[in-house]
Amino acid sequence: MDHVVVVGAGLAGVRTVEALRGRGFGGRITLVGRERHRPYDRPPLTKSVLLGESDTTFVDTDLAALRVAFRPGVSATALRPGAVETTEGELRYDGLVIATGADPVRLPGDGPQHVLRTLDDAHELRAALVPGARVVVAGAGWVGAEVATAARRAGCAVTVVEAGPAPLATAVGPEIGARTERWYDGIDLRLGAMVHSVEEGGVELVGGEFLDAHVVVAGIGVRPAVQWLADADLDLHNGVVVDEHLRASLPGTVAVGDCAAWWSRRFQDRLRVEHWDTALNAPEVAAASLLGEDAVYDPVPYFWSEQFGHMVQYAGHHPAGERLLYRGGPEGKWSAVWLRGDDTLAAVFAVDRPRDLVQGRRIIGAGSRLDAERLVDPDVPLRDC
Ligand code: FAD
Incomplete structure (x- = not known):
């Protein structure tokens, strides 16, 4: 293999470049990125960057030492076997890495709205979060909750509009989500409400109510950034469909990170996980597979969120679970x-x-059984249950 093209210069893209070099690949690598920035981490955007504690979050990597031709500000527009079309001409390849991540979904309407996916988005939003500003955040998912945290901290008057019956309901279900409602102290949390359209000066809700706002933020989710692949001879379904080796249906092609829907041996399900740990670790497998090695990606997925002063962490794949049990009450620290059905942890x-x-996370990985009665006692360490 002489030339690998990596499309998408986020964490998954740059980690794949590192992994290719780490495995001794000596050919040419070109890294194509739509943004004008070098690769950076996104989790701090809704945390330290929005809170004004840091300005940049660049990934600690040496692109020159990696001997990668980095092409910032260049978008891939189409793919045919052996060649990627870009906004600056064609790139021929014999190995391809698709790492284009995900794009935020916007609210309907012509009024001004913020999304939060890029470093530039974070800087724009941070400038708008001034004391007294009326802020409407659509969506009480991970990003919405973190934006609401920052806006409240900045002294804004915050309304969160959530279509589901509880915050985080889409991600972890309404029952767990309801336990986080108490965190929205001082925030006007509208559950079961939907933004109909963003207008000049605020948002109109379904039902006709108008909420005045200086700042409107869409935190209603993302879609895999695969539109550029629409005409390619490649299986797409909720992202790029890849096998347990992260190989796509087009020979010589792997996909990794937020845009990849891989087959999980462990959960016997197809997973697409929009979280940092996947972008960090899956590239080792993607690089190995591209180089013809036999590697399998089968993690216990993990992510975290920092919201309203709480560290929230998740590991596993709960659709595989049947019974929900709590360790501790909602007022304190709990899990x-x-x-x-067989008492293994999902x-x-x-x-x-x-x-x-x-x-x-270790117990899920090992597939051990737990004693449900001991489990509900938060004083008994999970590993002893
Ligand atoms: P991305 O980081 O999206 O990188 C993809 C890159 O490809 C982008 O730079 C994009 O511009 C580029 N691209 C797209 N299309 C093209 C194209 N056609 N041509 C060229 N380039 C293209 N995860 C956690 O686990 N915990 C958190 O607390 C957390 N917080 C987050 C906060 C925010 C605000 C965001 C946005 C995400 C957060 N995440 C968090 C998720 C995590 O950051 C992502 O899972 C991770 O960034 C995915 O990396 P990626 O490289 O797959 O995609």
Whole structure:
């Protein structure tokens, strides 16, 4: 293999470049990125950057030492076998890495709205979060909750409009989500409400109510950034369909990170996980597979969120679970665990209980059984249950 093209210069893209070099690949590598920035981490955008504690979050990597031709500000527009079309001409390849991540979904309407996906988005939003500003955040998911945290901290008057019956309901279900409602103290949390359209000066809700706003933020989710592949001879379904080796249906092609829907041996399900840990670790497998090695990606997925002063962490895949049990009441530090019918652990959701997360992730990986009665006692370490 002489030339690998990596499309998407986010964490997954740059980690794949590092992994290719780490495995001794000596050919040419071209890294194509739509943004004008060098690769950076996104989790701090809604945390330290929005809170004004940091300005940049660049990934600590040496592109020159990696001997990668980095092409910032260049978008891939189409793919045919052996060649990627870009806004600056064609790039021929014999190995291809698709790492184009995800794009935020916008609200309908012509009024001004913010999304939060890029460093530039974060800087624009930060400038708008001034004391007294009326801020409407659509969506009480991970990004919405973190934006609301920052806006409240900045002294804004915050309304969160959530279509579901509870915050985080889409991600972890309404029952767990309801336990986080109390965190929205001082925020006008509208559950079961939807933005109909963003207008000049605010948002109109479904039903006709108008909420005045200086700042409107869409935190209603993302879609895999695969539009450029629409005409390619490649299986797409909720992202790029890849096997357990992260190989796509087009020979010589792997996909990795937020845009890739891989087959999980462990959960016997196709997963597309829009979280940092996947972008960090899956590239080792993607690089190995591209180089013809036999590597399998089969993690216990993990992510975290920092919201309203709480460290929220999740590991596993809860659709595989059948029974939901709690360790501790909603007023303090608590965890929720999903058990399968055979008492093995499918997933753990920990609020300010990092030990539960670490131990739970190991237990899920090992496939051990737990004693449900001991489990509900938060004083018994999870590993002893
Ligand atoms: P991306 O980081 O999206 O990188 C893809 C890159 O490809 C982008 O730079 C994009 O511009 C570029 N691109 C797209 N299309 C093209 C094209 N056609 N041509 C060229 N380039 C293209 N995860 C957690 O686990 N915990 C958190 O607390 C957390 N917080 C987050 C906060 C925010 C605000 C955001 C946005 C994400 C957060 N995440 C978090 C998720 C995590 O950051 C992502 O899972 C991770 O960034 C995915 O990396 P990626 O490289 O796959 O995609």
